[in-house]
Amino acid sequence: MSPAEQIALDAPPDASAVxxxxxxxxxxxxxxxxxxxxxxxxxxxxxxxxxxxxxxWKALVRDHPQxxxxxxIGWLKALNVCYGYKPVAxxxxxxxxxxxxxxxxxxxxxxxxxxxxxxxxxxxxxEPLINHPDxxxxxxxxxxxxxxxxxxxxxxxxxxxxxxxxxxxxVCHSYCFHVLGLQDSEEVxxxxxxxxxxQRKIRRAEREELCYQEGTSEILLDHFYKLMIxxxxxxxxxxxxxxxxxxxxxxxxxxxKIRVAYKDxxxxxxxxxxxxxxxxxxxxxxxDSRFTNLGGTAMLFWRTIQEAKANGQEEFDMGRSNFDxxxxxxxxDRWGAQRRTLNYWHYPAGSAxxxxxxxxxxxxxxISIMPGRTLAIIGNLLYRHIG
Numbered sequence: 093m094s095p096a097e098q099i100a101l102d103a104p105p106d107a108s109a110v111x112x113x114x115x116x117x118x119x120x121x122x123x124x125x126x127x128x129x130x131x132x133x134x135x136x137x138x139x140x141x142x143x144x145x146x147x148x149w150k151a152l153v154r155d156h157p158q159x160x161x162x163x164x165i166g167w168l169k170a171l172n173v174c175y176g177y178k179p180v181a182x183x184x185x186x187x188x189x190x191x192x193x194x195x196x197x198x199x200x201x202x203x204x205x206x207x208x209x210x211x212x213x214x215x216x217x218x219e220p221l222i223n224h225p226d227x228x229x230x231x232x233x234x235x236x237x238x239x240x241x242x243x244x245x246x247x248x249x250x251x252x253x254x255x256x257x258x259x260x261x262x263v264c265h266s267y268c269f270h271v272l273g274l275q276d277s278e279e280v281x282x283x284x285x286x287x288x289x290x291q292r293k294i295r296r297a298e299r300e301e302l303c304y305q306e307g308t309s310e311i312l313l314d315h316f317y318k319l320m321i322x323x324x325x326x327x328x329x330x331x332x333x334x335x336x337x338x339x340x341x342x343x344x345x346x347x348x349k350i351r352v353a354y355k356d357x358x359x360x361x362x363x364x365x366x367x368x369x370x371x372x373x374x375x376x377x378x379x380d381s382r383f384t385n386l387g388g389t390a391m392l393f394w395r396t397i398q399e400a401k402a403n404g405q406e407e408f409d410m411g412r413s414n415f416d417x418x419x420x421x422x423x424x425d426r427w428g429a430q431r432r433t434l435n436y437w438h439y440p441a442g443s444a445x446x447x448x449x450x451x452x453x454x455x456x457x458x459i460s461i462m463p464g465r466t467l468a469i470i471g472n473l474l475y476r477h478i479g
Contacts, residue, residue, distance in 0.1 A: 213479030361388030
């Protein structure tokens with residue numbers, strides 16, 4: 093290993109930070125002023141910071157065009173409060189200098205599924221916040237170096253647009269990802285919706301006089317979670333713990349909200365959305381299958397779009413879908429959303445077979461007949477090891 097790749101021995105001015113030396117040949121491309129033949133290229137330095145404590149993180153997420161809901165301090169804090177994951181960010185900025193780029197990840201420690209570095213747990217995606225194409229490889233190189241030298245099981249990144257070039261990386265999983273542009277008028281957006289599958293259901297919800305409520309109250313959370321248990325049981329999966337959703341609503345400070353559709357006094361459908369700058373994100377959805385024909389879910393999506401338009405937001409992030417769930421993919425297609433492939437990358441190559449989700453694959457039949465209280469207990473015990 094070359095000296096340029098060694099961890100710097102001098103302690104940084106910020107005692108909580110860890111300094112890494114970058115690769116001189118690569119980083120010189122990011123510093124055009126250093127191309128003079130009389131001045132040798134100066135390597136950039138990567139620093140580890142705590143995004144929850146570093147006051148500069150909020151400004152970076154606010155200003156960087158690739159930042160998403162999953163970069164927000166509230167999301168990172170919820171992961172830390174609920175599951176104990178430690179958020180860490182790699183950046184080139186020296187202590188006291190503004191942050192211009194960063195890669196954020198969490199240290200996930202589990203005696204059952206292994207210790208790993210994930211960018212980021214339970215996040216549909218997490219784009220490295222870069223200003224030059226070469227930066228992603230510098231970030232990933234440092235992350236993989238930590239895996240090798242510190243004994244982590246693997247690292248995982250979830251970029252939308254960036255493709256890392258490391259030969260030791262492998263695509264561990266691929267998803268279908270949908271985004272709906274909101275630049276056009278509400279009328280134009282509605283006309284593009286599938287007439288039978290979407291427009292008709294929105295109008296059906298209006299005829300049925302479904303009631304709509306939104307917010308962060310314990311009552312809405314209770315209605316949402318009961319529907320979540322019902323929906324997850326049908327899929328043969330335990331729900332994430334109630335404390336996770338409560339942490340989201342608390343830590344996101346108004347950026348996360350629950351939306352519920354009611355028939356009379358009965359909750360029939362609910363979704364949880366997160367706002368982040370010019371985007372609104374659909375993160376979780378659930379419903380009572382006995383009332384599917386009433387159009388509750390369609391109404392909630394349409395209300396989300398209307399609110400986003402009123403707030404000047406430009407994108408509706410409809411999230412990821414498994415390719416083995418064609419029904420969900422078609423549902424999102426029919427809203428006029430653009431689909432693309434979202435790849436998750438692992439280091440070292442071949443570690444994909446150890447993904448912790450395999451813990452629940454063999455229990456689906458048993459889960460489908462368990463009472464809701466038991467499912468909630470299982471979810472509370474299990475999900476900390478899955479992130």
